[in-house]
Amino acid sequence: MxxxxxxxxxxxxxxxxxxxxxxxxxxxxxxxxCSVDGGHYHLSRSYKNSPEEDFVELSEVEEDNR
Ligand SMILES: [Zn+2]
Incomplete structure:
Protein backbone atom coordinates (compact mmCIF):
# COMPACT_ATOMS: atom_id res chain seq x y z
CA MET A 1 0.00 0.00 0.00
CA CYS A 34 -3.98 18.36 -17.99
CA SER A 35 -6.03 17.71 -14.89
CA VAL A 36 -5.67 15.97 -11.54
CA ASP A 37 -8.34 14.29 -9.46
CA GLY A 38 -8.64 11.87 -6.56
CA GLY A 39 -7.09 13.90 -3.72
CA HIS A 40 -5.22 11.73 -1.26
CA TYR A 41 -7.16 8.60 -2.23
CA HIS A 42 -5.97 7.89 -5.73
CA LEU A 43 -3.78 9.60 -8.33
CA SER A 44 -5.96 10.33 -11.29
CA ARG A 45 -4.66 12.28 -14.29
CA SER A 46 -6.09 13.45 -17.57
CA TYR A 47 -3.99 14.81 -20.39
CA LYS A 48 -4.10 15.35 -24.12
CA ASN A 49 -1.05 13.59 -25.58
CA SER A 50 1.04 11.59 -23.12
CA PRO A 51 2.25 12.01 -19.52
CA GLU A 52 5.83 12.60 -20.78
CA GLU A 53 4.76 15.39 -23.10
CA ASP A 54 2.14 17.07 -20.98
CA PHE A 55 3.15 17.19 -17.31
CA VAL A 56 5.83 16.78 -14.66
CA GLU A 57 4.84 14.49 -11.82
CA LEU A 58 5.19 16.31 -8.48
CA SER A 59 3.17 14.03 -6.24
CA GLU A 60 4.61 12.74 -3.01
CA VAL A 61 3.84 9.16 -2.14
CA GLU A 62 4.94 7.34 0.98
CA GLU A 63 5.52 3.60 0.91
CA ASP A 64 3.59 2.00 3.72
CA ASN A 65 4.87 -1.56 3.87
CA ARG A 66 5.68 -2.16 7.47
ZN1 LIG B 1 -1.50 23.82 -18.86
Whole structure:
Protein backbone atom coordinates (compact mmCIF):
# COMPACT_ATOMS: atom_id res chain seq x y z
CA MET A 1 0.00 0.00 0.00
CA UNK A 2 1.17 3.51 -0.62
CA UNK A 3 -0.06 6.63 1.06
CA UNK A 4 -0.55 9.75 -1.00
CA UNK A 5 0.93 12.84 0.65
CA UNK A 6 0.19 15.22 -2.20
CA UNK A 7 -1.45 14.77 -5.55
CA UNK A 8 -0.03 17.34 -7.94
CA UNK A 9 1.52 17.88 -11.33
CA UNK A 10 2.99 20.76 -13.30
CA UNK A 11 1.71 21.33 -16.80
CA UNK A 12 4.58 21.48 -19.30
CA UNK A 13 2.61 23.75 -21.62
CA UNK A 14 1.48 26.60 -19.34
CA UNK A 15 3.71 25.86 -16.33
CA UNK A 16 0.87 25.88 -13.85
CA UNK A 17 1.08 23.56 -10.84
CA UNK A 18 -2.25 21.98 -10.02
CA UNK A 19 -3.13 19.94 -6.97
CA UNK A 20 -6.13 17.85 -5.99
CA UNK A 21 -6.64 17.95 -2.23
CA UNK A 22 -9.96 16.17 -1.96
CA UNK A 23 -11.24 12.94 -3.47
CA UNK A 24 -13.71 14.66 -5.79
CA UNK A 25 -11.64 17.79 -6.44
CA UNK A 26 -11.01 17.84 -10.17
CA UNK A 27 -8.51 20.57 -11.07
CA UNK A 28 -7.55 21.60 -14.59
CA UNK A 29 -4.62 23.84 -15.51
CA UNK A 30 -5.24 27.14 -17.23
CA UNK A 31 -4.42 25.88 -20.74
CA UNK A 32 -6.69 22.86 -20.12
CA UNK A 33 -4.14 20.29 -21.24
CA CYS A 34 -3.98 18.36 -17.99
CA SER A 35 -6.03 17.71 -14.89
CA VAL A 36 -5.67 15.97 -11.54
CA ASP A 37 -8.34 14.29 -9.46
CA GLY A 38 -8.64 11.87 -6.56
CA GLY A 39 -7.09 13.90 -3.72
CA HIS A 40 -5.22 11.73 -1.26
CA TYR A 41 -7.16 8.60 -2.23
CA HIS A 42 -5.97 7.89 -5.73
CA LEU A 43 -3.78 9.60 -8.33
CA SER A 44 -5.96 10.33 -11.29
CA ARG A 45 -4.66 12.28 -14.29
CA SER A 46 -6.09 13.45 -17.57
CA TYR A 47 -3.99 14.81 -20.39
CA LYS A 48 -4.10 15.35 -24.12
CA ASN A 49 -1.05 13.59 -25.58
CA SER A 50 1.04 11.59 -23.12
CA PRO A 51 2.25 12.01 -19.52
CA GLU A 52 5.83 12.60 -20.78
CA GLU A 53 4.76 15.39 -23.10
CA ASP A 54 2.14 17.07 -20.98
CA PHE A 55 3.15 17.19 -17.31
CA VAL A 56 5.83 16.78 -14.66
CA GLU A 57 4.84 14.49 -11.82
CA LEU A 58 5.19 16.31 -8.48
CA SER A 59 3.17 14.03 -6.24
CA GLU A 60 4.61 12.74 -3.01
CA VAL A 61 3.84 9.16 -2.14
CA GLU A 62 4.94 7.34 0.98
CA GLU A 63 5.52 3.60 0.91
CA ASP A 64 3.59 2.00 3.72
CA ASN A 65 4.87 -1.56 3.87
CA ARG A 66 5.68 -2.16 7.47
ZN1 LIG B 1 -1.50 23.82 -18.86
Missing amino acids: EKIISNKIQCKHCGEIIESKHIHEFVTCKCET
